[in-house]
Amino acid sequence: MAKSLLEDRLREACGVFGIAGHQDAAALTVLGLHALQHRGQEAAGIASFDGRRFHTERRLGLVGDHFSQSATIQRLAGEAAIGHVRYATFGKTILRNVQPLFADIRGGGLACAHNGHLTNALTMRRRLVKDGCIFQSTCDTEIILHMAAQSRIADPVDRLVDALTRIEGAYALVFLANGLLIGARDPLGIRPLVLGRLGEALVLASETCALDIIDADYVRDIAPGEIIIADGRDSRSLTPFPLARERPCIFEYVYFARPDSVLSGRNVYEYRRQMGRELAQESPAEADMAMPVPDSGVPAALGYAKESGLPLELGITRNHYVGRTFIEPTQQIRQLGVRLKHNPIGEIVRGKRVALIDDSIVRGTTGKKIVSMIYGAGAKEVHMRVASPPILHPDFYGIDTPDKDELIANRYDNEGLREFLGVASLAFLSIGGLYRAMGHPKGRDDSHPQYTDHCFTGDYPTNLTDLQEGADGRQLSFLGEHA
């Protein structure tokens, strides 16, 4: 698939958004999802509640492709709405799996949108199927609906809480349950979820940039393990889980979140710039300039340039029209060194020593290609500097990581990888440096790590029940993927 040639990054699984108490709930959800588009580009969906019934629209493609017509907005009637953008974390994205999911359950309808991944989904699904449940999608999220439906507790919200206490893994969830907008974040706060306010309406979103786009005020982060229940104007919170230290996913800081979003009180841009500074301190380069791989390496390169005193050059042009659908048209063409996405600016690199800054390396294919382009444009030396540690371990919390042996850092030592990439020198930011950049001068607290960082360290913060049960969790249904 050509996509793998184009995109050599980890991909976030999803983004979620919800709003209650605004007459333009669906339209504002469209905008919120648009701001979260970087978190999932394969499908989008919205569910609204009009006081009596739910309405859902779910489509493959970008938010702007399908949700910007007024007819669509009008069908999504009501003052409360939730929305979802997604990548397929595995398999092909199919319409049946596009969220929000909806179910008629005891006490009314329930719509649900989920960012994250449940590590006991298969185990729970097996148990539920044995108990007589029927599953109609291949989403792990569907087990939450079943458990809420099956709970013996009387109050509908309490039933949902009951269900949440039985799932493991990472989640930022938004629900629409009749008039209520409900948000929930996993006990470790692995996946992000923030609370905002627009006039009297309450808003939930994966990132603050989704508040900014609708000019909503940021109120606070949803706390790890918090369940927030909002009607039009007011909200209350439950914290049914044992107290645990927060361990947000470090990849939100390194790559996923938009630079203008605020995580733990700072703009993501600032964390990344700081990673560049730490990297410059740890691994200076004998070079004539610091140059980012656009767009994701830019903030780190700014920090690297500042710290090292090297001039910053933005010497690679990126073609933003490379959409989801561009397929290199013929086999022969593919063998040419086609530059669909990036092109270096010759005049800048010719005869020069380039410190090339990227945020991370996954398979190494894009990096290798860009390095070769820069040499082709006449650079004398390319020194690769990566503003995060080597990725060694797969994720099970909603990030689409390749198989372990496709992670290039598992296949080579540093010298081997340097050779593979074809660079004069290669350095990664250390885990200590990364933690320092995040504002922890003493680095990682190994007894109580501040972040979910297993991709670098192998230290998974939760049980991996499905894995221990011998399942890879990747085939949840008898239903084939193209449905």
Added chain:
Amino acid sequence: MAKSLLEDRLREACGVFGIAGHQDAAALTVLGLHALQHRGQEAAGIASFDGRRFHTERRLGLVGDHFSQSATIQRLAGEAAIGHVRYATFGKTILRNVQPLFADIRGGGLACAHNGHLTNALTMRRRLVKDGCIFQSTCDTEIILHMAAQSRIADPVDRLVDALTRIEGAYALVFLANGLLIGARDPLGIRPLVLGRLGEALVLASETCALDIIDADYVRDIAPGEIIIADGRDSRSLTPFPLARERPCIFEYVYFARPDSVLSGRNVYEYRRQMGRELAQESPAEADMAMPVPDSGVPAALGYAKESGLPLELGITRNHYVGRTFIEPTQQIRQLGVRLKHNPIGEIVRGKRVALIDDSIVRGTTGKKIVSMIYGAGAKEVHMRVASPPILHPDFYGIDTPDKDELIANRYDNEGLREFLGVASLAFLSIGGLYRAMGHPKGRDDSHPQYTDHCFTGDYPTNLTDLQEGADGRQLSFLGEHA
């Protein structure tokens, strides 16, 4: 909606098809559904099983529009497949409701296609929701999946049988449960289901015309209350219901089934011709010709002409390009007497007395329009003869009947209706005549009626549990219809 102007007939809810033991299972299902297209033109779907997984494709539109490409067929891998064509019996057709439904349940996947309607669906759904089930569609059919999943019986087929003993109403069902093709017909045999054989493969279909199109042999009708379980080559049958006399829906004979299909051993064409003969005996007309409303009135008109000695004329042209989508473009246009579908042949009717034969009258709007056209073309007299009794009662078994007060026969007596239609005389076939035409010389056996004929008689053959519970059964979900 313009459609109601175009179509003034009762509409069948659905057609079903299934095949097991043939390497071209999906392609043959496409053809079978194509032959059953008259039973449902708004959506079509196919589920196949490849020995390990299920594959489903479900689309709005005609079979030929979406299922004739080889890529679609190839995705539907496997030697067993079931398919479905449907009208929406109420509300808008939405993709979520297009069958076959699929569920992962205990023991494996289960796909299901249903023709008919369950009269205790809402009551059962309420009970299941109370027990913790979640419902994701607005189909009555979904309760069957839940009940099969929840049954405490060990054997998967027995669980399905258990579920079927708990539903009421009318159904011809085909299931795909791993390697097995399962068919079931309600205890009264209200909806039709036939068994065929193509080489060693077994075939189930709503009508024999779906066997003819693939050159399969007709074996026999599935018996009322029979559940047939077929693997690739063999089949066995269960009859878990108390013995009951068969009461097939009389509308299959009057209007729904294709004239070339065989019901109870005779071609439908013959029954309808016989209805025309009985009508001629009961209600002769002082006319110069017998002329059908095409296409549905043709066989009755043939019989009427033969019996009455009037010459047959096919004096109305029908435009077969009137598809689902033709919308009369402007309000002004609609007020012209637009003849989108029918046009009389002036030379035939000019100055003549026409006995106009139709199979049935529902709202009367089309009939009125055609009568007016024929007079407009110069006819001297139009005598309307209808080859079935007046329709007075709504259906609850899968036929899309209008509300009771939209049924024109409830709004006028015979003279009033004659005047409404603008005809010189009007006569309907009597219920006795209808039964005689069906091969019962003594007419209807009121103690044990031979057919399900409540639309004419008000004699509903089953419990109407949902209705007695005070529900109209038309809103099964909190989910709005446009999803």
Added chain:
Amino acid sequence: MAKSLLEDRLREACGVFGIAGHQDAAALTVLGLHALQHRGQEAAGIASFDGRRFHTERRLGLVGDHFSQSATIQRLAGEAAIGHVRYATFGKTILRNVQPLFADIRGGGLACAHNGHLTNALTMRRRLVKDGCIFQSTCDTEIILHMAAQSRIADPVDRLVDALTRIEGAYALVFLANGLLIGARDPLGIRPLVLGRLGEALVLASETCALDIIDADYVRDIAPGEIIIADGRDSRSLTPFPLARERPCIFEYVYFARPDSVLSGRNVYEYRRQMGRELAQESPAEADMAMPVPDSGVPAALGYAKESGLPLELGITRNHYVGRTFIEPTQQIRQLGVRLKHNPIGEIVRGKRVALIDDSIVRGTTGKKIVSMIYGAGAKEVHMRVASPPILHPDFYGIDTPDKDELIANRYDNEGLREFLGVASLAFLSIGGLYRAMGHPKGRDDSHPQYTDHCFTGDYPTNLTDLQEGADGRQLSFLGEHA
């Protein structure tokens, strides 16, 4: 291509429609084209004039698929409009060739829709190209626009007339030239064109059924060689050609025109019934019934039954859902005797001798298939009776005839063809019988034939300039067909 298996008939090239002086001009044109849909199902187009500018919409597909939305109608502003439905007479239909054509020429815009074919198109095109014209489509029609543009005459209408005097072949043309609706029919009246009136608006159409659908009154046929020029309310006519006897295309009577259309004062249905009567007199059959191939053979079968005294049976069901797009899905499937379109009614034919009536035989493939089905359903004997003479010669006037050696009547004598079709006996209507059925008791006047009948007789009524110049007229452009 599967289509050739489904359709074994000659295909009309096109239908045209025009209206001037009505505020709903475009909407009425949509309806008119819908009534003419049988004349061309691959593409449709409409051009309107709003007093200042022209608007055009041209689409592949059926009229109802693309022209029934009000947005489309609104874009086609103005009180005058012309429209076109078409088959590709050769090559693939491409959007560039969909009519109406439009050109800015001296004196204003000119839109044009054409039914027919010009027999000197290639010769003229070569000359025009040599003179510096540029051609942008592969339509023969484009030469008319060029010749009108190049004429040295001052008056724009006179220029158009001048152009028409230089083309040869068959045509019914409608033009929109600023405020004027102009119609033209070739000097022999090969292609049909009728004049109607709706209130004060004037209407032109290929057939009267397009007047009926909008409730317009039929005024008269446009005379052979007549050019009619209409503004909103009035019209005047020119007859710039030497007087010639009318020779309308006999295939309009035999097959193309809709049965409810009026040609030369009679409904087409009546001509065809009469052909059946003549056929019965010439070639009676020892049979138990007369049965048509639906739908086209029905009127002839009615006449055959009446004349012969055989009972009429409509014993073949036709599936009208076979659209343009149905592709038989796999190679294996194609080898089964699939009955996509026709299915015999077993009970009617079993053990019987059937006189099977069709209107014409082209390649013979469909006939052979239907005969085989009828025997398969148990018929004892099938006697084929064809209500027109054998087709021996290709057409050059707008009918899509296969190559000469694909015409089955050129490959077999009567006995050979009988054997090929697998029938017990075979007879065609004689040319004399055909003319008698058309109302000419003495048959064909060989010195002044009353019809264009070269497909039967080889007697082409006009020069075939392109053919004499050594061109087959089938490749008009350097442009490939898929553009």
Added chain:
Amino acid sequence: MAKSLLEDRLREACGVFGIAGHQDAAALTVLGLHALQHRGQEAAGIASFDGRRFHTERRLGLVGDHFSQSATIQRLAGEAAIGHVRYATFGKTILRNVQPLFADIRGGGLACAHNGHLTNALTMRRRLVKDGCIFQSTCDTEIILHMAAQSRIADPVDRLVDALTRIEGAYALVFLANGLLIGARDPLGIRPLVLGRLGEALVLASETCALDIIDADYVRDIAPGEIIIADGRDSRSLTPFPLARERPCIFEYVYFARPDSVLSGRNVYEYRRQMGRELAQESPAEADMAMPVPDSGVPAALGYAKESGLPLELGITRNHYVGRTFIEPTQQIRQLGVRLKHNPIGEIVRGKRVALIDDSIVRGTTGKKIVSMIYGAGAKEVHMRVASPPILHPDFYGIDTPDKDELIANRYDNEGLREFLGVASLAFLSIGGLYRAMGHPKGRDDSHPQYTDHCFTGDYPTNLTDLQEGADGRQLSFLGEHA
């Protein structure tokens, strides 16, 4: 239209590409057009020649949306191809106007793709129409085809040359004339056109980035007034025009060309950085940082920061998913200060003085919105610095400029505009500074200006024949735009 809210820049009309002598001609053209996508995003088209026939594919939308499937590529057979991407310079883009245009003319087929605009198009069109030509599009380009067709010269290439000598205005043209690929650039070289080589194949393109994407070597710019004629391997050039000094469009340097493209021997990125340096010298700002409006202001901001010593901050995030189709869904929503495309990073600007660098100001609406966002994010002062002079005059050479009174610099003096934008100070680069940045230390040579710069100076480099004839050149046809 929402688009005007999103895009407040001048838009290039088109980009062109051509290749001859390569077996993958069409696929390489797809890639070339993809690299030129920034020059036109509303439509794309390709014409190829297979040695005998031309093939064309033309579509609305992005190159990647329609031209990346192998079926499309295969239909575009042949070793020579030309392609085109376009904006509509006026009116709605319609398929009929999408290039390449194609015509059958004397001597063979001729396909043509055009970047630029002809200033005597309407005048010539009137003359040609008077002479009997028919026009089928509303493109100015069509006149070239007619003039080539009408020329009395024998040799086809000479005829084309003859035609080119009669047009005025700006053009980079690529033609496909049977086996030949022909390129032409207007006598002043207003629009760019470069020559490249890939193996033995010759390539023409609007910019060098289209050579880079297919790894072709840059050979040289096509000279002003040069007509280059290439077959598979060789080329020859004609220069039929009187010698004139080159005056390339200065907007290619300021805004249109991609930063990695080479113009007059330097990367565009370098010119723009130099403009930022000049701007810093002319108009320093009392600020804490230099910050670009992304993406177009980035190179100038780099130069401004360097020269001024201010730290560079990339403090505005741009959402690249804003496609062509995003419509703000409701009126109410539009009134919120929606940030569909840009969002400032609060932490960077809070309490700071920002020197905001943009490349140009057209209507001023985007600038005003961004300034307001930056203040909203807490900036203390915003100082706007624009790296080009005020735009005062409309373009007639292929750039989509708004009407004169929509150009904000015509509505306010500097102080008024400062107030309108809401900034603390405002400065534009002077025309002298702009020329210095382009490498002319003495600035603009007013007697022989080095660039086409009328948007800033009002100095139009060619006759504006149509304008002098009283036409605005915006309505070329009687055909409405939605066709």
